[in-house]
Amino acid sequence: MPSEDPRAAQSRVIRIRIRVNGVWRDFKLGRDFSAPTTLAHLLREKLGFTGLKVSCDEGACGACTVLRDGKAVLSCMVLAVEADGHDILTIEGLPDDDPVVEAFARQCEPGYGTALQCGYCTPGFVMTARALLDENPSPTMAQIKEALSGNICRCGCYSAIAQAVLHASETITARGRAR
Amino acid sequence: MRQPFAPRTERAFLGKYRPKIDGRDKARGAALYADDIARERSFPGMLYAKVLRSPYAHARILSLDASEAEKLPGVKAVLTYKDPMVASLKRTNAGWTDGVDTVSFRKMMWGTFRDRCVLGDYACWAGDEVGAAVAAESELVAEEALSLLRVKWEVLPFVLDPIEAMEPGAPLVHPDITANNVFPADPFGGGDVFVDKGDVEAGFLASDLVVEGRSVYHNATQNSLDNWCCLVEWVGDGLTVWSNSYATDQTRMHISQMLGLPIHRVRAVSSFVGGQFGRGDTGDQPFFLFTALLAKKSGRPVKFRHSRRESFHDSRQPAIYEAKVGVMKDGTIRAMHYKSVGNAGAYADHTMFALKYAPKEITEVALAHVSDVRFESFGVYTNKLPACMMRGVGNSQFNLIFGLMIDLVAERLGMDPLELCVRNFGHEWESLPDRSLERVLEEGARRIGWKEKRHLPGRGPAFEGSKRRGVGFSCHPAWHAEWQEVRRGKVQVGMTLNPDCTVMLKAPSVETGNGSNTCNVLGCAEALGFLGIGVDDIHWSATVDSDQGMKDCVQTDSAVSYLQSEVMAAAAVELKDRLRETAAPVFGLEPGELEIEGGRVFPSASPEAGMTVKELLSSGDLAPITVFMSRSPLAEKTGVPYFANFAEVEVDTGTGRVETLRLVVVNDCGTVMYASGAEAQQVGGQCIGLGEALTEEIIYDRATGIPLNFNWIDYHIPTMADMPDIEPVLLEVWKGGGEYGACGIGEGTVTCTPRAILNAIYNAVGARIDEIPVTPDKVLRALGKV
Numbered sequence: 022m023p024s025e026d027p028r029a030a031q032s033r034v035i036r037i038r039i040r041v042n043g044v045w046r047d048f049k050l051g052r053d054f055s056a057p058t059t060l061a062h063l064l065r066e067k068l069g070f071t072g073l074k075v076s077c078d079e080g081a082c083g084a085c086t087v088l089r090d091g092k093a094v095l096s097c098m099v100l101a102v103e104a105d106g107h108d109i110l111t112i113e114g115l116p117d118d119d120p121v122v123e124a125f126a127r128q129c130e131p132g133y134g135t136a137l138q139c140g141y142c143t144p145g146f147v148m149t150a151r152a153l154l155d156e157n158p159s160p161t162m163a164q165i166k167e168a169l170s171g172n173i174c175r176c177g178c179y180s181a182i183a184q185a186v187l188h189a190s191e192t193i194t195a196r197g198r199a200r
Numbered sequence: 201m202r203q204p205f206a207p208r209t210e211r212a213f214l215g216k217y218r219p220k221i222d223g224r225d226k227a228r229g230a231a232l233y234a235d236d237i238a239r240e241r242s243f244p245g246m247l248y249a250k251v252l253r254s255p256y257a258h259a260r261i262l263s264l265d266a267s268e269a270e271k272l273p274g275v276k277a278v279l280t281y282k283d284p285m286v287a288s289l290k291r292t293n294a295g296w297t298d299g300v301d302t303v304s305f306r307k308m309m310w311g312t313f314r315d316r317c318v319l320g321d322y323a324c325w326a327g328d329e330v331g332a333a334v335a336a337e338s339e340l341v342a343e344e345a346l347s348l349l350r351v352k353w354e355v356l357p358f359v360l361d362p363i364e365a366m367e368p369g370a371p372l373v374h375p376d377i378t379a380n381n382v383f384p385a386d387p388f389g390g391g392d393v394f395v396d397k398g399d400v401e402a403g404f405l406a407s408d409l410v411v412e413g414r415s416v417y418h419n420a421t422q423n424s425l426d427n428w429c430c431l432v433e434w435v436g437d438g439l440t441v442w443s444n445s446y447a448t449d450q451t452r453m454h455i456s457q458m459l460g461l462p463i464h465r466v467r468a469v470s471s472f473v474g475g476q477f478g479r480g481d482t483g484d485q486p487f488f489l490f491t492a493l494l495a496k497k498s499g500r501p502v503k504f505r506h507s508r509r510e511s512f513h514d515s516r517q518p519a520i521y522e523a524k525v526g527v528m529k530d531g532t533i534r535a536m537h538y539k540s541v542g543n544a545g546a547y548a549d550h551t552m553f554a555l556k557y558a559p560k561e562i563t564e565v566a567l568a569h570v571s572d573v574r575f576e577s578f579g580v581y582t583n584k585l586p587a588c589m590m591r592g593v594g595n596s597q598f599n600l601i602f603g604l605m606i607d608l609v610a611e612r613l614g615m616d617p618l619e620l621c622v623r624n625f626g627h628e629w630e631s632l633p634d635r636s637l638e639r640v641l642e643e644g645a646r647r648i649g650w651k652e653k654r655h656l657p658g659r660g661p662a663f664e665g666s667k668r669r670g671v672g673f674s675c676h677p678a679w680h681a682e683w684q685e686v687r688r689g690k691v692q693v694g695m696t697l698n699p700d701c702t703v704m705l706k707a708p709s710v711e712t713g714n715g716s717n718t719c720n721v722l723g724c725a726e727a728l729g730f731l732g733i734g735v736d737d738i739h740w741s742a743t744v745d746s747d748q749g750m751k752d753c754v755q756t757d758s759a760v761s762y763l764q765s766e767v768m769a770a771a772a773v774e775l776k777d778r779l780r781e782t783a784a785p786v787f788g789l790e791p792g793e794l795e796i797e798g799g800r801v802f803p804s805a806s807p808e809a810g811m812t813v814k815e816l817l818s819s820g821d822l823a824p825i826t827v828f829m830s831r832s833p834l835a836e837k838t839g840v841p842y843f844a845n846f847a848e849v850e851v852d853t854g855t856g857r858v859e860t861l862r863l864v865v866v867n868d869c870g871t872v873m874y875a876s877g878a879e880a881q882q883v884g885g886q887c888i889g890l891g892e893a894l895t896e897e898i899i900y901d902r903a904t905g906i907p908l909n910f911n912w913i914d915y916h917i918p919t920m921a922d923m924p925d926i927e928p929v930l931l932e933v934w935k936g937g938g939e940y941g942a943c944g945i946g947e948g949t950v951t952c953t954p955r956a957i958l959n960a961i962y963n964a965v966g967a968r969i970d971e972i973p974v975t976p977d978k979v980l981r982a983l984g985k986v
Binding site: 057065066069071072073074075076077078079081082084111112113115119122123125126127128129130131132133134135136137138139140141142143144147165166167169170171172173174175176177178179180181182183 | 204217222224227228229231232236424876879885887888917920
């Protein structure tokens with residue numbers, strides 16, 4: 022794809038605003054992005070949110086998953102301009118004690134292995150699981166599998182990931198009761 | 201909760217179920233990979249490189265005009281094949297290393313044929329890097345520059361099939377190396393017949409029964425999510441390369457020797473790597489070199505990263521095997537003859553390793569009690585993407601035929617195939633039956649329900665009308681015992697004890713995800729048990745930097761889980777001695793009169809008179825105590841343990857669809873270093889194993905030789921929805937040399953999966969499919985329905 026003609030950028034000063042992890046950010050056409058710039062590129066290269074990974078760059082692996090207005094989206098398939106005015110949550114925006122992060126980090130019970138090995142797909146899985154549990158805090162195994170089957174883990178930690186999501190669900194339910 | 205494994209020896213740290221040490225950093229996205237580190241924010245003025253790729257399966261560049269590309273705003277450097285700094289580069293191959301040892305240009309494997317030019321004018325597959333590379337302000341500009349190159353191609357006839365490639369008159373891929381596309385003999389690989397024990401022909405004549413079989417292994421690829429990338433920056437007359445390579449010492453050696461730089465002028469840094477699986481298990485990757493040259497030419501840091509499509513740059517070696525087995529009525533295997541043709545693709549890479557070296561290793565072990573054995577093999581060049589290393593190298597291909605022959609022979613004899621294995625396979629240092637193999641098969645059979653579920657082929661009950669179920673298995677000897685790692689050379693470890701009794705562990709090995717980092721920290725805590733410290737008191741760096749001056753224990757061969765821990769066990773003894781020497785003047789005693797236990801130093805004669813190690817070290821000059829140990833793996837031949845996979849499948853005879861219902865993965869580990877990590881390997885390996893068995897395959901357009909599915913939509917990797925229930929089973933039956941006597945298991949977990957599934961399919965429907973992946977059309981054809 023051709024790069025943005027700088028003269029065109031000067032003549033059409035266009036700005037977009039995106040709320041990333043609670044903070045509104047301004048971007049200028051030409052300086053920060055061009056027409057084909059993806060949300061993934063903007064978040065990683067301009068803002069330094071490198072938790073999300075760009076692996077396939079064509080919507081096939083889920084490694085770049087972030088939440089847009091609470092829904093899981095593939096940030097490599099969202100243009101920067103499509104995020105204008107929206108609320109984006111990256112993995113860096115999750116609280117320190119996020120139950121999904123904790124469950125993925127701690128998963129080790131006999132019979133399943135760990136929920137991560139190389140860790141490259143993990144932020145994408147965590148965000149996809151986060152969106153699932155926000156919508157349905159007590160999913161069944163079938164619902165977990167359906168929600169997470171768009172993400173690829175080549176290390177193959179699928180069964181431990183499913184267990185981690187179950188454990189996160191239990192923590193969320195327990196914390197809800199405690200409140 | 202599932203049944204945990206029971207360790208043979210209870211230890212304080214090793215062999216436990218616990219989280220991976222980097223679990224939290226990875227789960228919150230804080231672990232930094234090469235692509236995260238090498239960004240413009242950290243390297244102002246950074247440029248992006250792209251390389252020209254051949255649009256033809258076989259072609260030569262007649263001329264290349266880069267003038268328009270050079271004029272494009274944002275383009276900072278263009279290199280072409282005519283550039284003296286490119287044209288003067290030595291021809292190379294993948295044999296710089298098979299990944300385990302550090303080797304020089306002169307000592308590389310397969311040195312008798314060097315078939316790769318860096319950025320040459322000759323393309324051997326559709327996707328080959330040839331002709332030119334550019335560095336520009338952005339990847340988009342670099343891509344646009346490539347499109348402005350005016351290239352005149354001479355398009356040559358091509359060949360994709362290895363059998364066709366061997367025929368007279370076939371297009372020659374490397375005519376300067378071979379006149380019939382078949383690899384020449386090599387000191388590492390041997391000749392066409394590379395194992396010839398006893399007399400196979402006489403063996404077949406003496407046998408009561410001779411059975412023949414055939415299997416075809418296709419070309420899956422590693423598919424690491426973290427696409428290979430590097431950033432090169434020159435400072436003065438030296439360079440630093442940040443990359444997600446699995447090896448730093450060899451990367452440094454490769455760049456040093458190819459670019460003619462002294463070793464101390466090359467710094468190679470690797471940190472977290474998003475999956476290895478054998479990807480580019482070689483030191484010859486040209487992208488490091490042209491990126492370095494572009495950085496030199498432009499005077500700016502340059503980053504090169506493969507796109508996902510470009511990351512299909514090597515595959516498993518596809519192999520066609522034919523076998524003949526002679527057996528006596530009582531089940532004693534008398535003679536075995538295996539013959540293979542391997543499709544190397546455009547470059548030899550490690551095809552010879554897969555076809556000859558790996559099967560030879562196995563033959564010497566598992567078939568030690570078979571009197572007549574012959575192996576012959578032909579590595580053949582074609583115009584497909586080159587075949588290199590992939591998890592389970594060579595063994596996966598061999599197991600597909602090995603497990604088939606076991607199933608075929610057992611059926612003809614009316615014998616249980618498990619019994620046939622125990623009767624014949626072991627290793628040369630012990631008599632039969634082999635205890636490890638026996639236990640592995642017993643355990644697998646029990647867990648899958650072998651006796652209850654195995655029935656005559658195709659004679660089981662029907663489910664939902666058209667569905668049939670069956671069980672199958674396959675087994676294999678391990679190839680990662682310590683004595684098998686001798687070729688690796690020195691394994692290096694350093695330990696620094698700080699004044700506050702915390703420890704800096706130097707056990708350089710690139711973190712590729714396999715759990716060896718956790719093994720290392722656990723091994724260190726175990727070895728330093730006398731300090732009374734825990735895992736949190738040990739720092740292990742995830743960044744491997746050649747400036748540390750240590751050789752990294754290369755992340756291949758599944759053996760890093762224990763190799764460095766074995767050296768740590770010895771280093772800890774030395775550290776204890778140093779600590780005694782430090783304490784001796786304080787106590788006014790000889791070092792030999794002191795004991796250290798549970799974090800306390802005390803006179804052996806009066807244990808109550810001691811002090812803590814922390815008190816001791818804090819009272820002196822506060823200098824840390826450092827020990828360094830460099831040791832070769834133990835060469836004592838201790839035999840090997842076995843592993844096996846058992847599968848239960850359901851085949852829909854109406855649609856041809858195969859669903860894997862259950863997998864049981866059994867590994868005798870010698871010693872389980874880290875239980876959760878080992879089980880993660882057993883469970884995780886099935887993504888590759890199942891994918892190779894049922895869905896993964898690179899498809900070519902036969903008319904043009906162009907690969908069609910270099911993406912994850914059309915090349916199907918199993919996801920959570922595709923995975924069956926997997927039961928990992930860890931055993932400790934065999935024991936190797938050294939303190940722990942462990943054996944690597946990671947690669948082997950994928951090795952038996954395709955054959956176990958194929959044998960289960962046969963058990964389900966009574967029709968054999970000898971070619972993977974087993975797609976529905978093949979099932980329907982085998983059933984005579986299409």
